[in-house]
Amino acid sequence: MSIIDKVGALLPWRRERREPGPARGEALALREPAGFGLREPGGLAFRDDLDRWLQRLVEEPLGLPGFTSFVSTPPVGMHETDDEVVVTVEVPGVSRDDLDLMIGSEGLVIRGETRDEREDKRRDYRLVQARYGSFARTVPLPPGLDVDHPTARLKDGVLTVRFPKADTRPGMRRVPIKH
Amino acid sequence: MGTMTTNPPAASTRPERPVRTISPPVDIYETEKTYVLLADMPGVTPAGLEVVAERDELIVRGRVERPATAPDYQEFELEDYYRAFRLTEDLDTDGISAMLRDGVLRVEIPKSLGVQPKKIPVRTE
Numbered sequence: 001m002s003i004i005d006k007v008g009a010l011l012p013w014r015r016e017r018r019e020p021g022p023a024r025g026e027a028l029a030l031r032e033p034a035g036f037g038l039r040e041p042g043g044l045a046f047r048d049d050l051d052r053w054l055q056r057l058v059e060e061p062l063g064l065p066g067f068t069s070f071v072s073t074p075p076v077g078m079h080e081t082d083d084e085v086v087v088t089v090e091v092p093g094v095s096r097d098d099l100d101l102m103i104g105s106e107g108l109v110i111r112g113e114t115r116d117e118r119e120d121k122r123r124d125y126r127l128v129q130a131r132y133g134s135f136a137r138t139v140p141l142p143p144g145l146d147v148d149h150p151t152a153r154l155k156d157g158v159l160t161v162r163f164p165k166a167d168t169r170p171g172m173r174r175v176p177i178k179h
Numbered sequence: 180m181g182t183m184t185t186n187p188p189a190a191s192t193r194p195e196r197p198v199r200t201i202s203p204p205v206d207i208y209e210t211e212k213t214y215v216l217l218a219d220m221p222g223v224t225p226a227g228l229e230v231v232a233e234r235d236e237l238i239v240r241g242r243v244e245r246p247a248t249a250p251d252y253q254e255f256e257l258e259d260y261y262r263a264f265r266l267t268e269d270l271d272t273d274g275i276s277a278m279l280r281d282g283v284l285r286v287e288i289p290k291s292l293g294v295q296p297k298k299i300p301v302r303t304e
Contacts, residue, residue: 075254079246086248090255092219092282129204130219157221157282 072135074110085163087139092157093132099154101161103147107140108161200261203239203284212295214270214288220260221282228279230286232272237264239284269294 077088091099093114102109114132141147146166153160167174206217220228220241227242241260250257266272266288274289 077250077253077255077257079248079250079252081248086246090221090282092221093280095281123208124210125206125208126214127205127207130206130217131204154281156224156279157219 072131072133073137074135076137076139078139083165085142085145085165087161087163089137089139089159089161090157091135091154091159092130094154094157094159096154099159101152101159103141103150106138108150109136109138110159111136199258201256201258202262203241203260205262212290214290216264216284216286216288218260218262218284218286219282220279220284221255222257223260223279223282223284225279228277228284230275230277230284232266232275235266235268237266237272237275237286237288239263239286241284 074089074091079086087108089110091110091112091114094112095115098115099110099112102111111134113134141163144166145163147163149164151162203218203220205219208215216237218239220239222243223241224244227244229238229240231238231240239260239262243257243259245257269291271289271291275286277284277286279285
C-alpha cells in the first residue's frame, strides 16, 4: 500500500452546493393556486392577508434582534389548506430537546441549536458544507389563525407546525341575532 | 465488494441518477481509523434512504415525500437527494456503516488495515 494523499482519499465528484432558495428580499413568485380563496365567503380577504403575510415573511429581518450574525436562519416553507396553515422548517441534525418554539405578537419564533459531532472543531475536516450551531427564525403569522391551538412535530429533520384557522378573526366577536 | 443499503436493490442494479435531484451539503472528516461523512438530508425517512458502495463508488440517495398540497411559499426545494463519491482503494468498503438521525446521514468508512497507523513497540535493551 502506497502513501496516499489524504485529501484526495475521499473526493466528492460534485462539489456544487445545494442550490439556495430565492435570495432574501427578492420578489418571490406568489402563485395563486386555482380556486384559492374563493371557496368561502371571506376567503378572498384571507388571501389578501396571506399575501401581506408572505411579503412580511420575505422582508422580515433575519433571525431575532440581539443575535449576532453567526446565528443562521433555517429555510421555511408554508402552505394553506381549507382548514389550516402549515409552516415547515428544515432543521437537520436538531433534536427535540434542542428546539424551542414560541408564539408571540411577532409570530412564531423558532430557536435551536445543532449539537452533534460537528461542534467538535478539533476534528480533521476535509470538507465542510453544512451549517451548524445556533439558529433562529421568526415567522410572522397571518391573521385569522387559531394561534392558541397549534400542533408541532419534528421528524427526520423537518419541523412542521400546523395552525388551525379560527372561526372568527382576532378582535372580532360573533354577534348573536335574536328572533 | 461492499454493498450496504437500507433498501437492498436487486442484484447488479446500479442506481441511476434521477432527473432532478438536490446535492446534499456534506461534511467529511478523518480520524485515525475512519473517514466520517455527514450529509444533511432533511425529509428523508430511513425507508427512503439508500447508501450503496460499489467498487470505488459511494452513492447516497434519499427519497423525499412531497405533500399533496402545493406550497404557497418555500425557501427550500423538495426534491430527492443524490450524491456520489469516489472511494480510493485504501478504504475498506466492506466495513462501511451508515446511520440516519434527525435528517442527517452519517456514513463511517474504515480505512484498510494496511493504511491505519501502526504503533511500533520500542524495546529497551
